[in-house]
Structures are given as structure tokens and as C-alpha cells.
Amino acid sequence: MFPFLGFGLGLRNKHFKEILATTPKVDWFEAITENYLGLSDTSASDSIEELLKIRQNYPICLHGVSLSIGSADALNANYLKKWKSLIDIIEPEWVSDHLCWTGVLTKNSHDLLPLPYTKEAIANTVTKIKQVQDFLGRRILMENVSSYVEASFSEMNEAEFLAEVCNQADCGILLDLNNIFVSSYNHGFDPETYLDKIPWQRVGQVHLAGPTDKGSHMIDTHDQPVREETWKLYQSMLRRYKPITTMIEWDDKIPPLTELIGHLDVARRFVNQGVVLAP
Amino acid sequence: MLLKDWQNIFYQELQNRNLERSKSFISEELKNNITETRSFTKESRMQVYAYAFWARQVDSLLDDYPVLLVILGKKAFKDLLKDYIYYYPSTNYTLAELGRNLSKFMQDENMPKELCDLATFEWHLFELEYFKVEARPTATDIEKGDCYLKASVRVLQSDFPVINMYEEEKVLPAKMQSVVIVNNGTIEYYEVEPEAAVIIKAIQSGASFEDAILAAGDLSPEKVQEYFQDFMESGFFTSEPLATR
Ligand SMILES: [Fe+2]
Numbered sequence: 001m002f003p004f005l006g007f008g009l010g011l012r013n014k015h016f017k018e019i020l021a022t023t024p025k026v027d028w029f030e031a032i033t034e035n036y037l038g039l040s041d042t043s044a045s046d047s048i049e050e051l052l053k054i055r056q057n058y059p060i061c062l063h064g065v066s067l068s069i070g071s072a073d074a075l076n077a078n079y080l081k082k083w084k085s086l087i088d089i090i091e092p093e094w095v096s097d098h099l100c101w102t103g104v105l106t107k108n109s110h111d112l113l114p115l116p117y118t119k120e121a122i123a124n125t126v127t128k129i130k131q132v133q134d135f136l137g138r139r140i141l142m143e144n145v146s147s148y149v150e151a152s153f154s155e156m157n158e159a160e161f162l163a164e165v166c167n168q169a170d171c172g173i174l175l176d177l178n179n180i181f182v183s184s185y186n187h188g189f190d191p192e193t194y195l196d197k198i199p200w201q202r203v204g205q206v207h208l209a210g211p212t213d214k215g216s217h218m219i220d221t222h223d224q225p226v227r228e229e230t231w232k233l234y235q236s237m238l239r240r241y242k243p244i245t246t247m248i249e250w251d252d253k254i255p256p257l258t259e260l261i262g263h264l265d266v267a268r269r270f271v272n273q274g275v276v277l278a279p
Numbered sequence: 280m281l282l283k284d285w286q287n288i289f290y291q292e293l294q295n296r297n298l299e300r301s302k303s304f305i306s307e308e309l310k311n312n313i314t315e316t317r318s319f320t321k322e323s324r325m326q327v328y329a330y331a332f333w334a335r336q337v338d339s340l341l342d343d344y345p346v347l348l349v350i351l352g353k354k355a356f357k358d359l360l361k362d363y364i365y366y367y368p369s370t371n372y373t374l375a376e377l378g379r380n381l382s383k384f385m386q387d388e389n390m391p392k393e394l395c396d397l398a399t400f401e402w403h404l405f406e407l408e409y410f411k412v413e414a415r416p417t418a419t420d421i422e423k424g425d426c427y428l429k430a431s432v433r434v435l436q437s438d439f440p441v442i443n444m445y446e447e448e449k450v451l452p453a454k455m456q457s458v459v460i461v462n463n464g465t466i467e468y469y470e471v472e473p474e475a476a477v478i479i480k481a482i483q484s485g486a487s488f489e490d491a492i493l494a495a496g497d498l499s500p501e502k503v504q505e506y507f508q509d510f511m512e513s514g515f516f517t518s519e520p521l522a523t524r
Contacts, residue, residue: 034373039409046411066372072283079372104286108369109293111331121282148327150314153280188316216318219327
């Protein structure tokens with residue numbers, strides 16, 4: 001469904017100049033959609049020109065945070081229009097967002113909030129994904145989020161919900177292994193049973209990241225190295241399926257580019273040699 | 280529970296919990312519909328979301344208004360921002376829009392006029408970063424009549440010296456100041472004469488150059504020429520009509 005792009009990084013402002021100047025050994029970059037949509041009353045901002053420069057040397061995927069696909073509200077037409085224009089300019093390999101909701105009654109929390117895993121939520125989300133895919137004329141990928149709260153009236157577990165939504169909507173999956181680890185820790189389930197439910201042929205991309213350990217729970221902060229438990233899930237994934245396009249997300253206390261590439265090389269080695277090496 | 284009810288009570292809980300508020304539940308209905316484990320209670324679970332909700336938005340606004348932050352101090356400014364976010368909740372897909380109504384909220388709260396104007400000034404400096412740099416007109420463009428006010432021009436007429444307050448990071452005594460802010464690749468601001476500000480504002484509201492000049496009162500042809508030369512040199516005009524930008 002989705003080609004193997006290799007090993008990528010999240011594109012962050014801090015590294016822009018260095019990437020342009022040195023063309024580092026990264027196979028592709030993931031850019032945050034909202035960083036290029038401008039304000040509600042502006043057209044394409046100049047940051048798009050910068051992204052296009054990177055695009056000359058690297059494949060780009062667009063990753064959004066504001067689609068709010070699981071909201072009870074209707075989709076935001078202005079957001080969809082701006083997203084589509086950006087896609088037309090950047091021509092990304094694919095586009096993704098999160099299987100969650102970010103707001104309701106037109107208000108935005110700017111956070112990735114948990115859905116109840118119910119048939120009603122499946123129906124709502126599937127309808128919306130289909131609308132988005134029809135509008136964009138392409139298949140999108142939905143990412144599993146980290147969560148801290150679960151609805152007690154859920155009718156299935158998260159992995160079953162994710163699989164059912166993506167199968168019914170015929171969309172791709174962006175599987176975040178760190179998010180699976182964080183949620184499994186916070187809610188006390190076995191992450192391997194999560195992987196058991198995944199329709200692997202739909203998974204186009206994998207996210208890796210490091211959370212903050214609060215003892216009683218994990219917070220998805222993207223400011224730490226990938227944890228041992230998450231690398232184990234990565235190996236488990238490789239045993240279950242073939243190599244999948246992989247990237248590391250690092251959004252806070254961002255290390256130098258060379259260090260990030262070192263972390264990425266761990267994944268690369270798992271795939272190429274099946275050897276475990278420290279970054 | 281229906282999806283929309285879950286989302287409504289969840290969002291309400293976030294909005295009603297402040298950063299330093301107690302960790303106890305506000306909505307019993309939400310509390311009765313979520314799970315917990317022994318080590319990670321319902322209260323602390325919801326607090327993770329509440330903290331992220333408030334911290335992300337407040338931090339974003341602190342970055343957008345660096346001088347107001349200095350003048351009001353972190354504690355007072357954060358309190359103001361929390362009230363603002365409560366009364367003007369974000370309705371946009373981007374956090375960049377969040378600060379758009381801060382000055383208006385400060386006016387609603389009867390805060391000193393000079394601080395409201397400084398907020399407006401800082402908002403314009405911030406929002407104009409998002410605009411495309413529009414090409415300046417060449418002599419040929421001007422001859423052909425291809426000369427328009429840039430979309431990235433903002434006019435602020437204040438009873439206070441906002442530019443000086445911004446640069447010196449302090450409140451200053453009243454003194455009228457008219458300011459034009461523009462994106463010329465970097466964000467630039469210029470103090471202009473009040474009549475010049477009237478002309479720019481009139482063009483911005485759709486008046487022809489001729490009508491805009493008339494709106495500014497009885498100006499000599501030399502004065503008008505001087506203003507327009509200044510406007511050109513300061514990069515207020517572009518050869519790109521609005522529709523193509
Ligand atoms: Fe992720």
C-alpha cells in the first residue's frame with residue numbers, strides 16, 4: 001500500500017540550515033502540516049519555500065495534528081482546503097494525522113485527546129476519513145496516540161478500534177510504537193497483544209520516540225531517547241512483518257542532527273543486520 | 280455515553296481546570312466514566328491532560344508577547360493569559376491564531392489603554408511573520424498603475440508611544456504616535472505623521488489613492504508627494520494585486 005522510504009526524521013526548524021548545507025544521511029523527512037498552513041487569513045507562507053528546498057533532495061511526508069478526525073463536530077472545511085493546497089505544492093509521499101479528537105463545538109484544545117472505543121465512534125471516524133480521502137483524492141494514514149484516560153464504556157480495546165476504523169475506512173496506519181508502549185504502561189495492557197491485532201499490510205510508517213518516566217505513568221514528551229521496551233516492539237514488528245518506513249520524533253530538548261542520525265541508525269541496523277547496537 | 284457528550288464533558292473539564300487548580304474532579308459524570316489503576320488515579324490521569332492543555336497555550340502566548348511579559352511580569356501575565364484563554368477559547372487549527380484577540384480582551388477587562396495598544400502592536404509584529412513577502416513595484420509597474428498597498432501592512436494610531444514602549448520595555452507617558460508595520464522580508468515598523476496614517480488606513484479600506492488623500496484633509500501637493508515617496512521607500516506598496524497573493 002505504501003512504499004518503503006527507509007529511515008527518516010521529523011523536520012525541525014533547528015536543523016533546517018544544516019540539512020540544506022550538508023545534505024545529511026537521512027532517507028526522508030516528516031514535516032508538520034500546520035507549520036506551513038499560515039494563519040486563517042494568509043495564503044501560503046514563506047516557510048513553504050524553505051520546505052520546497054528540502055524537497056529537492058529528500059522525500060517529504062506531511063504529518064498533521066489538527067484534523068480532529070474523531071470529533072463529533074463536522075470536519076473543518078478551511079483546514080481541509082489549506083491542507084490540500086499544501087499537498088499540491090509539496091507533493092508529499094503521503095499524509096497522516098492522528099486517530100483522536102482535538103476539539104469539539106468548534107473549540108480546539110491543541111491536544112490529542114482520547115476517543116471512547118465504541119461502535120458509534122468507529123462509524124463517526126470512518127465516515128470522516130472517507131470524506132477526507134475523497135476530498136484529497138488520496139489515502140491517508142491514521143496514527144495511534146498516547147493516552148492517559150480511557151472511557152469505561154468502551155466496547156473494545158484500542159488496537160481493535162484502530163484496526164476496525166482503518167479496515168472500514170480503507171486508510172493506512174501510522175503505527176507509533178512509543179505510543180503503544182506509553183499507553184500499555186499507563187493502562188496496564190501487554191503491548192504485544194496490541195501488535196497481534198494490527199492489520200500490517202495497512203501500516204505505511206512507524207514512529208519512534210522517547211517518553212518521560214513519571215513512575216506511576218509515562219508522558220509522551222518526545223524529548224528522550226527511544227526506550228528499550230520500544231526497541232523490543234520494533235524488533236517484534238520486524239519478526240511479524242517486513243521493514244516499514246521508520247522515523248524518530250524528537251520535539252523538545254532537540255539534540256544535534258548527528259546525534260539524531262545516530263539514534264536512527266539503530267533502527268537501520270535492526271533492519272539491515274538484525275544487530276542491536278547502542279547509538 | 281454518546282461521543283459528543285464524552286467530548287463535551289472532557290473539554291469542559293480541561294477548560295474548568297486551571298494550571299494551579301486543585302486536582303479534584305469538577306465533573307462527576309466524567310469521573311464516573313473513566314478507568315483508573317491503583318498507581319495512576321483518575322485525578323492524576325485527567326491532570327496530565329489539563330496541564331498540557333493550559334501549559335501549551337499559555338507558553339505559546341508568552342512567546343507571542345515578549346514585551347508585555349516583561350512589563351507585566353510572568354506571574355501577572357500568566358494569570359491574564361489564563362483568563363483570556365478561558366474567555367476566548369481557541370477555535371482555530373493553529374496555535375498561531377491564539378493571541379489574535381488578546382488586546383480586545385484586555386480592553387474588555389478595562390486594562391490601561393497603553394498596554395492594550397502595546398498588545399496590538401506585538402500582535403501585528405507576530406502575525407505579519409506569516410505573510411508572504413510581496414514584491415515592491417518598479418518604476419514601470421507604477422507607470423502602468425500596478426501599485427497596491429501590501430496585504431502585510433498594519434496601521435496603529437495610539438495615544439501612547441508604542442514604539443518607544445516596545446523598544447524600552449516599559450510604560451511611558453501619553454504621547455500620540457501613528458505607526459505602520461510591514462513585512463519587508465523582516466518585520467519593520469515606522470512612525471508616520473497622523474495624516475499619513477489616515478491615508479494608509481483609507482487605502483486599506485478600499486479607497487482610491489485620490490480619495491484616500493482627500494480623507495486626510497487639506498494637504499499640499501508637496502506634502503502628498505513627500506508622503507508617497509516615504510511609503511515607497513518604506514516598502515508599503517507592492518506590484519502584486521491582492522487576488523494573486
Ligand atoms: Fe507519533
